[in-house]
Every structure is written in structure tokens, then in C-alpha cells.
Amino acid sequence: MREIKKIGILNAYDARNRGDRAIVEAHLGFIRKILPDVEVTIFSPHHDYNRTIFESSSCVGPLISAPLGASALWRLISPPIDWLLHIFGWRADHRAKAFHSCDAYFICGGGYLYSSPAPLISRQLWLHVANMLAALQSGKPVLAFPQSWGPIRKSTDRWICRKLASALPTIVTRGRASDLMLSSWGYSEKIVSLPDVVIAASVLIPETADWRLSSRHQGSLGIAPIDWNFDRKVDASGLSDYISKLVTISQTWCSTAGNSVTVFPQVEVEGADDDGIIARKLVAALFAVGVPVSFAEGLGWGEYWTKIAAQEVFIGCRMHSCIFAMVCGVPTIGLGYQPKFTELFEQLGQLDRSHLIEDFDPVKVSTQLENISNEDERIAIARIVDSNAYKVVTTLEQVWQKTVARA
Known part of the structure; x- marks a missing residue:
């Protein structure tokens, strides 16, 4: 296992959603606690705005992305193109270089793994899962912060979420509904259930x-x-x-x-x-x-x-x-x-x-x-x-140590 000098935070949203900003601030606090000298890159489709907030970190677009402001057609076809080029090792763009330069990945916690009202598939859910799977396939340490799974209302969403659950060595959830669904899929032994990471603000966010x-x-x-x-x-x-x-x-x-x-x-x-x-x-x-x-x-x-x-x-x-x-x-x-x-x-x-x-x-x-x-x-x-704050931080430290040992 090589030395960890750079961590990528995946699936960050827009810091103008104060809840999502708090999640990222808590991630940064956790990183300062366990690896105080590492570089951090925050991957988000809202990287331009986030760059004005998280000034001590670099902010980059996601590896797999439906670019904001692009045409509807390009937003539709861009993610599968990103994925195929990534799988075949043909990505040399700025986002890919930033992604591959990371020595470990932290997956933003939150509540985004749910089915949207859109027909067929939930695009944002699929984009989030695609970036998580890319990190897991790298063989580098991947720590997923407390995440709610569901409600899942479509068979296509269920398929991709089951694929993600299978790939994750440890599934850190935010509660019983997620645990019941994941257990019904056969993943009960992987589950670690904690409150949302922002509950630990008193430990992780100094202000x-x-x-x-x-x-x-x-x-x-x-x-x-x-x-x-x-x-x-x-x-x-x-x-x-x-x-x-x-x-x-x-x-x-x-x-x-x-x-x-x-x-x-x-x-x-x-x-x-x-x-x-x-x-x-x-x-x-x-x-x-x-x-x-x-x-x-x-x-x-x-x-x-x-x-x-x-x-x-x-x-x-x-x-x-x-x-x-x-x-x-x-x-x-x-x-x-x-x-x-x-x-x-x-x-x-x-x-x-x-x-x-x-x-x-x-x-x-x-x-x-x-x-x-x-x-x-x-x-x-x-x-x-x-x-609960101390429980969250202590448990995440334990999961991180096991994750590093396993990678």
C-alpha cells in the first residue's frame, strides 16, 4: 500500500445547499483528524461555485458527468461516453487525471441514492453510483460515509444499487430502512449503521x-x-x-x-x-x-x-x-x-x-x-x-483502518 498523499471526495453537491456543504466540511474535518497533511480534491458537478467555498482544496468535475449547462442531448450521451473511455483507459482529460492522481477516495454521505420521479432510470443516482464504482475498481482505499439507500422505486435503479452494494466491502448506512433493504439483498454482514456525519460537527467542524x-x-x-x-x-x-x-x-x-x-x-x-x-x-x-x-x-x-x-x-x-x-x-x-x-x-x-x-x-x-x-x-x-458525535468519528476511524489494511 503506497503512502496516502491525496484524497478525493466524490459525489459532492453544491455548497449552496448548506446540508451538503456541511457534509463536505465534516469530511474535511475527518481528514484533518486522521491525515492532517494530505491534499484534497473535491469532485462535484458544481465545482466552479464550490471552488469559491473550499479554498484549501481543489475542486474538479466528476469523472463520470452530465455537464451542467450542456444541451439535453450531450447530457444524455456524455456519461456513457465518459464511462466507456474510462473502462478502456482512454481518458486523458483534466477530470480523469485528477481522479487517478488520488491515493484514496471518500464517498460523500447523504441521501442521494433514491429513485427520482423521472421515467426509466434516475440519472443522478446512476451518475453517483458510476463514480463510486470507478473508485472501487481502482483498488485504492474507498471509505463511504453514512448514506441512506432508497426509496428505490425502479428495477433499473435497484439493479445498479445492488451492483454497488456487492462491490462495497463495508456499507455505512444512516438507518433502519436502508439496513432492511440491503439485508433483503443479502448484504447484512457488510452493514455499519451510524447517524449522518454532520451529527459529529462538534468534533469535526471547529466553528x-x-x-x-x-x-x-x-x-x-x-x-x-x-x-x-x-x-x-x-x-x-x-x-x-x-x-x-x-x-x-x-x-x-x-x-x-x-x-x-x-x-x-x-x-x-x-x-x-x-x-x-x-x-x-x-x-x-x-x-x-x-x-x-x-x-x-x-x-x-x-x-x-x-x-x-x-x-x-x-x-x-x-x-x-x-x-x-x-x-x-x-x-x-x-x-x-x-x-x-x-x-x-x-x-x-x-x-x-x-x-x-x-x-x-x-x-x-x-x-x-x-x-x-x-x-x-x-x-x-x-x-x-x-x-453520537464521538460514536460516528470513532466508528469511521475503525472502518478506515480496516479499509486501508484491506486495500
């Missing part, structure tokens, strides 16, 4: 210590809304009902004098993946009924964390906004559009605080908010998160 010291905004309810049409089709009436329930919860919360609401868009990738649209609708609906509301739009990285840390309680419909709040000791309720929400809260012993986004009771959620808005709850969630 967390300062964010946790943010002054509390007494009586402030934070809400991170989402339009989950990217996962499955939701009609206008479904979204309207969802917003109406959030308004009801907010009105109940603000029936106490001095209480207020702050709305947080977690993702602001304009024109592609933007929570700002649904967030503005919620802000307008709250304003219309007289709820005191502020809109946390366009915040910088540290400012976003700091403002979430200042909330008294929090409702997250994006999983990482829930994690940000809990890492900072804010009692949190999750409204989940995928099983990964339930899995996260279950792993933290908070299962009763996770609800389905299409079927939650605003009265029950309002009662929970009232019950968890106290100092004891803040201390308790901070302790739970820190306990």
Missing part, C-alpha cells in the same frame, strides 16, 4: 463551538420548509395544506406574547434547487394572518448556523437543518419526506419528534413544541448529539 454560544432569541420558533416535488409528485393542494398546517402551528406558538417565527431556506441554488420559493410562500401566509415573522434569506455559512442556534425551538423539513439545530442544542421536531428523517430521530432516541410531512397533526406538533421549549431539553439534546 461549532462558537455557534453553540449564540445568544438565544427567547420565544423564537425556527422553521425550515421544503417543496418535496424533487422526491415525488406533490400537487398544489398538497403543498397548500402543508403550508396551512405550518401557519396553524405558528399561530398557536405566537399566541404567547412576544413569541415569533423565523423561516430558514436551507438550500438556495437558484433555478435548480431552491427552498426560497416555498419559504416565501410560507412567509407571505404568516404575514397575512398577523404572525410576527422574519425571513433568514441569503445568510452566510456561519451566520446561518448562528441564527439557527439562537432559536428556542425548531421545525425542520430538511434533515440537515434539523441536525444543525440539534447540534447547537435547539430542541427540534422533524417533518420528513423520506425514511431518513425517522431514522435520524430514532438513532437519537427522539422518534416521537419525527412526523410524516404529508400526515402530521398541527395540534400534536404545537403541544410538543410547548413541552420541549425549556433549558432541560436543550441540555439533553446537546448531550445526545455529542454522545
Whole structure:
């Protein structure tokens, strides 16, 4: 095994999705902890923007890619061309050179191995898997960070995911739904189940210590809304009902004098993946009924964390906004559009605080908010998160050591 001087982080997204940025920041923190002197290259289709954020690392497009901004036809045929040229050893472009120069690969954790609403195949899932398989075929160490698998709704997606599961020596998952699916495929002995790596922010992201010291905004309810049409089709009436329930919860919360609401868009990738649209609708609906509301739009990285840390309680419909709040000791309720929400809260012993986004009771959620808005709850969630943080880091270190020994 040659000396590891350069690590490639694969399947990174756009840093304007603060959850995905947090995953990469946690990866970088883990690398600093175990290999402080290595070079890092981050592979992402959004490499041009990411280069402005991760200034200490180089940022490159993925080995297998459907280039952003290209024609629909080129985005369709480019990935198979990339793959075939790679398989036959005919790649000499910048992306291929950067990929092959890495001595090991870390696979970005997250929740991207799921079937999209598109017909036939889920292109992004296939692209992610293709880059992971290329890393595994290199014979170099490959460490996959905690990943949710599913929901898988198409036979084509199932086939490629089973191929990936077969190739991975260790499958690090983020919860029970993933474990059950992988076990049904015969891979139970490979599974290591952990919470999302951002739970370990207090260990891996140094600024967390300062964010946790943010002054509390007494009586402030934070809400991170989402339009989950990217996962499955939701009609206008479904979204309207969802917003109406959030308004009801907010009105109940603000029936106490001095209480207020702050709305947080977690993702602001304009024109592609933007929570700002649904967030503005919620802000307008709250304003219309007289709820005191502020809109946390366009915040910088540290400012976003700091403002979430200042909330008294929090409702997250994006999983990482829930994690940000809990890492900072804010009692949190999750409204989940995928099983990964339930899995996260279950792993933290908070299962009763996770609800389905299409079927939650605003009265029950309002009662929970009232019950968890106290100092004891803040201390308790901070302790739970820190306990899991050390578990995540220690376990990943053990998996890494085995991975290096095996390569």
C-alpha cells in the first residue's frame, strides 16, 4: 500500500445547499483528524461555485458527468461516453487525471441514492453510483460515509444499487430502512449503521463551538420548509395544506406574547434547487394572518448556523437543518419526506419528534413544541448529539483502518 498523499471526495453537491456543504466540511474535518497533511480534491458537478467555498482544496468535475449547462442531448450521451473511455483507459482529460492522481477516495454521505420521479432510470443516482464504482475498481482505499439507500422505486435503479452494494466491502448506512433493504439483498454482514456525519460537527467542524454560544432569541420558533416535488409528485393542494398546517402551528406558538417565527431556506441554488420559493410562500401566509415573522434569506455559512442556534425551538423539513439545530442544542421536531428523517430521530432516541410531512397533526406538533421549549431539553439534546458525535468519528476511524489494511 503506497503512502496516502491525496484524497478525493466524490459525489459532492453544491455548497449552496448548506446540508451538503456541511457534509463536505465534516469530511474535511475527518481528514484533518486522521491525515492532517494530505491534499484534497473535491469532485462535484458544481465545482466552479464550490471552488469559491473550499479554498484549501481543489475542486474538479466528476469523472463520470452530465455537464451542467450542456444541451439535453450531450447530457444524455456524455456519461456513457465518459464511462466507456474510462473502462478502456482512454481518458486523458483534466477530470480523469485528477481522479487517478488520488491515493484514496471518500464517498460523500447523504441521501442521494433514491429513485427520482423521472421515467426509466434516475440519472443522478446512476451518475453517483458510476463514480463510486470507478473508485472501487481502482483498488485504492474507498471509505463511504453514512448514506441512506432508497426509496428505490425502479428495477433499473435497484439493479445498479445492488451492483454497488456487492462491490462495497463495508456499507455505512444512516438507518433502519436502508439496513432492511440491503439485508433483503443479502448484504447484512457488510452493514455499519451510524447517524449522518454532520451529527459529529462538534468534533469535526471547529466553528461549532462558537455557534453553540449564540445568544438565544427567547420565544423564537425556527422553521425550515421544503417543496418535496424533487422526491415525488406533490400537487398544489398538497403543498397548500402543508403550508396551512405550518401557519396553524405558528399561530398557536405566537399566541404567547412576544413569541415569533423565523423561516430558514436551507438550500438556495437558484433555478435548480431552491427552498426560497416555498419559504416565501410560507412567509407571505404568516404575514397575512398577523404572525410576527422574519425571513433568514441569503445568510452566510456561519451566520446561518448562528441564527439557527439562537432559536428556542425548531421545525425542520430538511434533515440537515434539523441536525444543525440539534447540534447547537435547539430542541427540534422533524417533518420528513423520506425514511431518513425517522431514522435520524430514532438513532437519537427522539422518534416521537419525527412526523410524516404529508400526515402530521398541527395540534400534536404545537403541544410538543410547548413541552420541549425549556433549558432541560436543550441540555439533553446537546448531550445526545455529542454522545453520537464521538460514536460516528470513532466508528469511521475503525472502518478506515480496516479499509486501508484491506486495500
